[in-house]
Amino acid sequence: MGSLFRSEExxxxxxxxxxxxxxxxxxxxxxxxxxxFRDLNPDVNAFQRKFVNEVRRCDEMERKLRYxxxxxxxxxxxxxxxxxxxxxxxxxxxxxxxxxxxxxENELREVNQNAEALKRNFLELTxxxxxxxxxxVFFDEQEGGLNHTTESMTRALITDEARTAGASMGPVQLxxxxxxxxxxKLPAFERMLWRACRGNxxxxxxxxxxxxxxxxNGDQVYxxxxxxxxxxDQLKTRVKKICEGFRATLYPCPEAPADRREMAMGxxxxxxxxxxxxxxxxxxxxxxxxxxxxxxxxxxxxVRKIKAIYHTLNLFNLDVTQKCLIAECWxxxxxxxxxxxxxxxxxxxxxxxxxxxxxxxxxxxxxPTYNRTNKFTKAFQALIDAYGVASYREMxxxxxxxxxxxxxxxxxxxxxxxxxIMALFGLWMIRKEKGLAAQKTDNEIWNIFFxxxxxxxxxxxxxxxxxxxxxxxxxxxxxxxxxxxxLSYNKSTVWNNKMLQLSPATSDYEGTPYPFGMDPIWxxxxxxxxxxxxxxxxxxxxxxxxxxxxxxVVMSWHNHTxxxxxxxxIYEFIPQLVFLLLLFFYMVLLMFIKWNRYAATNAMPFTExxxxxxxxxxxxxxxxxxxxxxxxxxxxxxxxxxxHFIQVVFVLIALGCIPVMLLGKPIKIMQARKLANVQPIxxxxxxxxxxxxxxxxxxxxxxxxxxxxxxxxxHQGIHTIEYVLGSVSHTASYLRLWALSLAHAxxxxxxxxxVLSIGLNKEDWVGGIILTVVFSFxxxxxxxxxxxxxxxxxxxxxxxxxxxxxxxxxxxxxGYAFQPFSFDTIIENGGGASGDAE
Amino acid sequence: xxxxxxxCSLCGLIISVWGIVQLVLMGLFFYIHSVALIExxxxxxxxxxxxxxxxxxxxxxxxxxxxxxxxxxIYVLTLLLSAQQFYMNSRVTAx
Numbered sequence: 001m002g003s004l005f006r007s008e009e010x011x012x013x014x015x016x017x018x019x020x021x022x023x024x025x026x027x028x029x030x031x032x033x034x035x036x037f038r039d040l041n042p043d044v045n046a047f048q049r050k051f052v053n054e055v056r057r058c059d060e061m062e063r064k065l066r067y068x069x070x071x072x073x074x075x076x077x078x079x080x081x082x083x084x085x086x087x088x089x090x091x092x093x094x095x096x097x098x099x100x101x102x103x104x105e106n107e108l109r110e111v112n113q114n115a116e117a118l119k120r121n122f123l124e125l126t127x128x129x130x131x132x133x134x135x136x137v138f139f140d141e142q143e144g145g146l147n148h149t150t151e152s153m154t155r156a157l158i159t160d161e162a163r164t165a166g167a168s169m170g171p172v173q174l175x176x177x178x179x180x181x182x183x184x185k186l187p188a189f190e191r192m193l194w195r196a197c198r199g200n201x202x203x204x205x206x207x208x209x210x211x212x213x214x215x216x217n218g219d220q221v222y223x224x225x226x227x228x229x230x231x232x233d234q235l236k237t238r239v240k241k242i243c244e245g246f247r248a249t250l251y252p253c254p255e256a257p258a259d260r261r262e263m264a265m266g267x268x269x270x271x272x273x274x275x276x277x278x279x280x281x282x283x284x285x286x287x288x289x290x291x292x293x294x295x296x297x298x299x300x301x302x303v304r305k306i307k308a309i310y311h312t313l314n315l316f317n318l319d320v321t322q323k324c325l326i327a328e329c330w331x332x333x334x335x336x337x338x339x340x341x342x343x344x345x346x347x348x349x350x351x352x353x354x355x356x357x358x359x360x361x362x363x364x365x366x367x368p369t370y371n372r373t374n375k376f377t378k379a380f381q382a383l384i385d386a387y388g389v390a391s392y393r394e395m396x397x398x399x400x401x402x403x404x405x406x407x408x409x410x411x412x413x414x415x416x417x418x419x420x421i422m423a424l425f426g427l428w429m430i431r432k433e434k435g436l437a438a439q440k441t442d443n444e445i446w447n448i449f450f451x452x453x454x455x456x457x458x459x460x461x462x463x464x465x466x467x468x469x470x471x472x473x474x475x476x477x478x479x480x481x482x483x484x485x486x487l488s489y490n491k492s493t494v495w496n497n498k499m500l501q502l503s504p505a506t507s508d509y510e511g512t513p514y515p516f517g518m519d520p521i522w523x524x525x526x527x528x529x530x531x532x533x534x535x536x537x538x539x540x541x542x543x544x545x546x547x548x549x550x551x552x553v554v555m556s557w558h559n560h561t562x563x564x565x566x567x568x569x570i571y572e573f574i575p576q577l578v579f580l581l582l583l584f585f586y587m588v589l590l591m592f593i594k595w596n597r598y599a600a601t602n603a604m605p606f607t608e609x610x611x612x613x614x615x616x617x618x619x620x621x622x623x624x625x626x627x628x629x630x631x632x633x634x635x636x637x638x639x640x641x642x643x644h645f646i647q648v649v650f651v652l653i654a655l656g657c658i659p660v661m662l663l664g665k666p667i668k669i670m671q672a673r674k675l676a677n678v679q680p681i682x683x684x685x686x687x688x689x690x691x692x693x694x695x696x697x698x699x700x701x702x703x704x705x706x707x708x709x710x711x712x713x714x715h716q717g718i719h720t721i722e723y724v725l726g727s728v729s730h731t732a733s734y735l736r737l738w739a740l741s742l743a744h745a746x747x748x749x750x751x752x753x754x755v756l757s758i759g760l761n762k763e764d765w766v767g768g769i770i771l772t773v774v775f776s777f778x779x780x781x782x783x784x785x786x787x788x789x790x791x792x793x794x795x796x797x798x799x800x801x802x803x804x805x806x807x808x809x810x811x812x813x814x815g816y817a818f819q820p821f822s823f824d825t826i827i828e829n830g831g832g833a834s835g836d837a838e
Numbered sequence: 839x840x841x842x843x844x845x846c847s848l849c850g851l852i853i854s855v856w857g858i859v860q861l862v863l864m865g866l867f868f869y870i871h872s873v874a875l876i877e878x879x880x881x882x883x884x885x886x887x888x889x890x891x892x893x894x895x896x897x898x899x900x901x902x903x904x905x906x907x908x909x910x911x912i913y914v915l916t917l918l919l920s921a922q923q924f925y926m927n928s929r930v931t932a933x
Contacts, residue, residue: 476874495888523874753877759909760878760902767880767901768908775861775909779853 004377004399006562007390008332010367010818015327016357018347022316022325025346025356026309026821027088032342033822036330036368040317049314054091057098058307064101065300068292071108075286077293085827086298088305097302104292111285118278119215125271126212127180127223128251132264134206134225135178135253139260174202174229175236181248183207183222189246193228197238201230227253301827308826324354328361330818332370367392370818375433379452380405387803388813393562395555397807404548404806405798406458411544412740412794413459414466415748416473418787423460429453459795469517470533470741474782475748477520484510485521499527505600505607530742537738539591539614545734545805546584549727552809553577559810571664575657576723576809582650583622584731590614593639610634621647661720666712673709722808730805736797744790751781841919844927850920857913865906871899878902 017025029035041049049055072079089097181189186205193201204227211220226248228239243250254260316325331339336358343356369390373381381398383405390396413419429436430453441447449456471477488508489500502508502521513519522529553576560569591614598611610630617637620627627637638644707715759767759774807813842850867875879898885891 479872479874491888520874524876757878760875760905761880762905763880763901765905765908768905769912771861771905771909772857772912775857775913776853779856 004371004373004381004396006393006396007369007371007815008334009393010330010370011333011336011360012363012365012367013329013331013358013360015329015343016319017316017325017327017343018352018354018356019323019325021347021350021352021354021356022313023091023309024350025343026312027305028342028346028349029339030088030305030308030312030821030823030826032339033820033824034332034335034339036818036820037312037315038328038330039315040326040328041315050316050318051310051313054094054310055307055314057094058303058310061098061101061303062300062307064105065296065303067105068101068108068289069296069300071112072289072293072296075289077286077289079293079296081297085301085823088309088823089302094306097299101299104288107288108285111281111288115278115281115285116215118274118281119213122271122274122278123212123215124249124251125267125274127225127249129264129267129271130208131178131180131225131227131251131253132260132267134208135227136257136260137206138204138227139255139257174231176227176229176253177236177239177243177250178225178227178253179243179248179250180208180223180225181243181246183224185246185248186224186226189226189242189248192242192246193239196242197230197235201228201235201239203228304827305823308821308823312821330368331358332372332818366815368818369815371396371398373398376454377402379455382451383455383799383802384807385817387807388811389815389817391812391815394812394815395558395562395810397555397802397811400551401802402458405802406455406462408544408548408737408801409459409794409798410462410466411541411737412797413463413744413791414470414472414741415475415744415786416464416467416478418474418748418782418791419460419463419465419467421460421783421787422463422791423457426453426455426457426460430457459791470745471518471520471523472745472748475745475752477518477523479520481515483519483521484512484514485519486510503600509600511601533745534738534742537741538735541734541737542731543588543591544737545731545801546580546588548734548801548806549730549809550577550580550585552806553580556810567665567668571660571668572719575660575664579654579657579661579724580727582654584727586647586650587614587618590617590639597639605634605636607634612637612639621651624648624651658720658724661723662717663713666709666716669712670709726808730808733805734801736801740790740794740797744786744794747790748782748786751778751786755781840923840926842923844924844931847920847923847927850916851924854913854917854920858910858917861906861910861913865903865910868899868903868906871896875902 046052069079190203190205193203205224206226207224208222211222213219214221228243230236230239240250254263313325316327318324319326340358343358347354347356369392371381371390377398380401381396384390384396384398384401410419429450433453436450467473485502485508487494487502488506494500518533522532525532553573556576557569557573559565560573594611594614598606598608600608602608604610610633612627612630617627619625630637756774756778759771759778761767762770864875876895879895879902881891881894881898885894
């Protein structure tokens with residue numbers, strides 16, 4: 001029985017694979033994605049496992065692929081992604097792949113190194129070219145105003161020290177060095193030179209306008225040409241040392257202008273040649289990368305699959321004869337045949353003669369929970385699993401959530417306009433599913449919205465329905481069928497009175513209700529619209545809540561019958577149901593009776609002023625109070641004959657259920673144990689297995705044997721108090737359905753009257769233009785506040801109602817999820833750690 | 839040529855379509871003197887007599903209807919503008 005009502009039946013199987021066939025079989029199982037392997041070597045650390053070398057080789061291949069990917073991304077080459085998943089290659093193909101990657105990596109590294117060397121060369125030549133150009137200026141000055149300027153320069157530089165020695169000398173012969181330094185270091189460089197050489201050197205610098213490319217990291221750096229004039233060898237060494245320290249590159253610059261011109265020409269030709277070679281190197285690199293980019297995604301998938309297979313093989317045990325591998329795995333029973341078929345395929349592919357053996361094992365362990373979902377039910381199952389994965393084979397709340405979740409959301413959200421916006425958004429995502437799913441983004445929020453597209457669509461559609469019931473579209477009502485309320489006052493009365501009341505007892509009201517939903521007249525009844533709708537929405541919230549909770553308790557009946565838990569069925573389910581029905585369902589019945597019996601057009605004592613408050617009735621019922629005397633003319637505070645007697649009986653029975661819940665099951669267990677101790681253990685009361693059915697059989701759960709009696713009493717006490725007090729608090733909790741729908745309606749109204757009305761209240765034609773602007777504001781606020789914020793809020797509250805109020809009645813949620821070994825999940829997660837560990 | 843980027847033009851497109859649909863309908867509802875929209879009319883607090891009120895209300899209804907339709911027409915223009923921007927942006931990214 002494979003369905004969404006319960007999780008699938010699982011079996012623990014042992015798999016015997018011949019060593020040659022193991023790789024192919026695991027590959028087939030990975031494609032299938034239905035088997036969860038257990039780690040049979042938990043004590044062995046990662047480096048001592050059998051296939052650690054292969055895993056290491058795969059890691060190495062992945063590293064090479066990542067390097068290639070980085071280079072491809074750097075050049076901005078698009079990588080082809082066909083979306084199809086190649087099969088895991090055979091072990092012998094792995095060697096070919098390794099060789100290919102090795103070759104590609106080496107080639108790329110070589111190309112990169114060459115490119116770097118060429119660029120360095122290029123940089124030097126360019127700097128030399130700039131130096132030759134700039135120093136031309138310096139030397140011109142020196143030669144032109146040779147005597148005059150140099151004298152003044154030297155006089156300025158060489159102050160006291162040399163005055164004695166060189167004052168008589170004429171123009172001194174200056175040595176110089178020329179070089180290039182980055183602009184940022186220039187001021188510090190100058191200062192250092194000044195201090196170290198005591199002001200005896202002369203620096204001239206000129207900026208290089210265009211930035212130069214740094215060969216190692218490709219940055220663009222601004223540099224300046226400088227030339228330093230000095231006299232003497234000592235200064236020369238000092239200057240050279242300082243240049244080294246500041247990482248300025250020095251170039252030999254010939255003094256004579258003719259030499260410089262020749263050098264400049266030579267440098268230009270060399271730069272041209274270098275440019276061509278550099279261009280060709282880049283082309284080659286580009287070609288290599290483009291060729292690699294075509295297959296890169298494919299290779300990634302292949303390598304990840306190989307790695308996953310070897311990780312899985314590491315979990316296996318080698319048997320005594322060393323010829324075959326043993327694995328233990330969890331398998332859904334329904335897929336047994338499929339898996340055997342896959343194993344047979346794998347054995348055929350590997351050409352092995354020995355067929356694989358898959359046989360079931362008996363176990364008392366708790367199997368994992370597996371729910372087979374499709375793209376529609378997946379989201380709802382995820383909502384349930386977020387709270388807790390279902391215990392093995394217990395009732396799965398997911399299929400009911402498909403309807404109850406959007407419905408309860410819609411009760412809180414009811415607005416045709418906002419529902420339409422949500423439904424259209426959901427519909428767009430559903431129509432463009434394939435395309436949107438293919439663009440894998442990292443944006444968490446978008447992924448959440450996209451994952452819940454079916455939920456959003458259903459919520460929108462249901463909200464449009466409740467919007468029709470509440471007759472609310474962007475806070476205005478639609479008058480489709482014509483209001484059933486009419487004005488019966490004459491003109492002078494209407495003219496003279498600011499507020500008038502229409503009574504349903506008179507001809508103001510037609511006598512039959514508006515065919516579908518809330519009468520549109522209520523939108524203009526500004527003073528008592530909220531009071532009227534409150535009465536309706538509160539009652540409907542309690543009705544829906546009590547029905548939802550009864551449904552939850554009935555689900556526990558299914559659980560108890562399935563797990564043959566007779567004690568729970570008699571001593572838990574029945575008193576729980578009786579308690580809930582006799583108190584809260586009775587209150588719901590009172591609401592329907594009140595709606596039926598009392599009307600404004602009825603005569604006394606069934607006119608509307610005699611209708612008793614249900615809440616007060618309920619409180620009086622539980623506290624055994626005498627109800628207050630009704631107003632004059634209403635003979636009795638009760639709605640029907642015999643109500644007092646029925647109420648007393650109901651409350652007494654309900655109170656009587658509490659000790660049954662509290663003590664029934666523990667006392668029965670105590671008695672059963674006493675019997676078991678008196679008789680020898682014949683196996684009637686002891687456990688009778690429970691592998692695939694998973695539960696306990698017999699007089700009430702053999703697994704209770706381990707627990708102490710006091711523990712059992714305490715657990716039952718907690719359970720009972722939780723249920724009894726919870727039934728009151730959860731019923732009241734469902735009033736949030738009313739509260740949120742009220743808040744939503746009021747917010748919509750405020751937004752209309754405060755924002756959109758501004759555009760509508762204008763007298764002239766200018767109103768049209770103002771309306772245009774105001775409408776945009778109103779639209780953005782509607783989407784931001786009412787759809788997004790209120791939608792999120794209602795979603796959260798609905799989720800809470802499901803998780804706490806509904807599921808606490810029957811759901812244990814203590815299972816663990818089935819995580820099969822599946823290539824699809826591994827590749828989707830980007831090939832993280834092995835995807836099969838449990 | 840490019841006034842706004844892809845997101846802005848998409849936003850403009852959606853709001854324009856929504857605006858056209860809603861404003862045409864609202865104009866229609868004002869034109870048929872729907873009572874639900876009576877709070878949104880530019881009316882004075884007090885009128886001399888009932889007929890003055892009725893004429894003012896009728897005029898206000900038709901005026902508002904025309905205003906809504908004018909706004910809808912302006913949104914047609916913004917729709918064309920946003921659509922053109924959107925297609926231009928998508929062509930740029932495709933290239």
